[in-house]
Amino acid sequence: MLEVLVVGALASGLVSWGIGTAWSKVATAIHAVCGLSLLVLAAAKIRGSVAVGMRRRRVNRWLSVGFGLLVVATVTLGVLHTTGLWFGVGYGTALWTHFLLAFVLTPLFVWHVVSRPARPKLADLDRRAVLRAGVVLAAGAALYGAQEVAARVAGLAGGSRRFTGSHEVGSFDPARMPTVSWINDRAPASTGAATDWHLDVLGEAVDVAGLASRARPVLAALDCTGGWWSRQSWDAVPLRDLIGERSAPSIEITSATGYSRRFPLSAVDDLYLAVGYGGRPLRRGHGAPVRLVAPGRRGPWWIKWVSSVQLDDRPWWLQTPFPLE
Ligand SMILES: Nc1nc2c(c(=O)[nH]1)N[C@H]1C(S)=C(S)[C@@H](COP(=O)(O)O)O[C@H]1N2
Numbered sequence: 001m002l003e004v005l006v007v008g009a010l011a012s013g014l015v016s017w018g019i020g021t022a023w024s025k026v027a028t029a030i031h032a033v034c035g036l037s038l039l040v041l042a043a044a045k046i047r048g049s050v051a052v053g054m055r056r057r058r059v060n061r062w063l064s065v066g067f068g069l070l071v072v073a074t075v076t077l078g079v080l081h082t083t084g085l086w087f088g089v090g091y092g093t094a095l096w097t098h099f100l101l102a103f104v105l106t107p108l109f110v111w112h113v114v115s116r117p118a119r120p121k122l123a124d125l126d127r128r129a130v131l132r133a134g135v136v137l138a139a140g141a142a143l144y145g146a147q148e149v150a151a152r153v154a155g156l157a158g159g160s161r162r163f164t165g166s167h168e169v170g171s172f173d174p175a176r177m178p179t180v181s182w183i184n185d186r187a188p189a190s191t192g193a194a195t196d197w198h199l200d201v202l203g204e205a206v207d208v209a210g211l212a213s214r215a216r217p218v219l220a221a222l223d224c225t226g227g228w229w230s231r232q233s234w235d236a237v238p239l240r241d242l243i244g245e246r247s248a249p250s251i252e253i254t255s256a257t258g259y260s261r262r263f264p265l266s267a268v269d270d271l272y273l274a275v276g277y278g279g280r281p282l283r284r285g286h287g288a289p290v291r292l293v294a295p296g297r298r299g300p301w302w303i304k305w306v307s308s309v310q311l312d313d314r315p316w317w318l319q320t321p322f323p324l325e
């Protein structure tokens with residue numbers, strides 16, 4: 001049961017984190033139910049099997065206790081972020097700390113499974129075990145329902161989350177929209193005027209003023225994996241208008257900082273190069289002079305300070321699921 005819940009929570013967490021389509025709603029709900037069921041199970045374990053576990057070897061015992069505490073802390077941070085009760089302090093946001101703990105928890109979890117005295121056998125799956133699992137899951141689901149209702153009734157920020165689980169910040173108000181980087185990227189040193197910007201699209205120089213004169217409003221929400229989202233009216237040019245009909249396995253979009261992502265060529269119909277929002281030029285932190293707008297994709301795909309767009313021979317999926325810088 002514990003194993004299934006932990007694996008379920010990790011997998012659904014990664015899915016809901018990585019994708020920005022309606023599917024992430026399902027993943028987010030599964031993630032929440034797994035997490036809250038783990039809390040229920042932890043409570044039950046503390047009363048029951050921990051007493052048995054305490055008779056095990058010292059190291060194992062402490063690892064088990066540490067593992068249990070980490071699980072409880074991880075889920076608690078998830079609940080705090082979700083409900084909007086506490087977002088953390090500065091860069092140590094509740095959500096990032098939640099990821100970090102999950103990261104530490106994973107090797108401990110493997111240890112926990114490998115070191116337990118008796119491996120579960122299929123024969124253990126009797127009616128009582130199934131019933132118990134059902135009760136734990138039902139309790140987790142009930143807690144999830146209660147949490148969502150409570151957030152709405154109490155008017156907490158968590159009452160109006162997007163289907164990805166993110167909270168809204170600064171929609172149609174770029175001054176309030178956060179500026180963030182993926183891991184530790186930084187805005188390139190100022191290049192002065194946008195007219196000096198080098199943007200190479202399939203080997204041809206494209207000037208920013210030209211883009212600005214062709215830009216039209218594109219409504220799209222940027223949904224950062226850090227747990228916030230913001231909708232803007234981007235002043236943007238469809239990438240298709242710049243590249244026309246092409247054939248290649250993928251298209252690579254690169255930032256002046258070196259940060260890049262590869263997209264399937266078919267995605268070009270829903271990618272835009274933005275130079276502003278709400279009729280004003282982009283701020284430096286938001287990717288000025290040119291950034292990618294990628295509706296339906298999570299934040300890491302919205303490349304800022306775009307300097308190059310090139311066809312690529314590699315398939316788009318032959319890259320790390322998230323950028324490495
Ligand atoms: N070059 C570059 N582009 C980037 C990033 C980055 O670190 N470097 N971070 C991405 C992530 S994770 C997000 S959520 C958005 C954030 O955009 P914003 O700072 O305009 O809010 O930019 C994306 N584009």
Ligand SMILES: [Mo]
Binds near residue numbers: 223224225299300
């Ligand atoms: Mo992000």
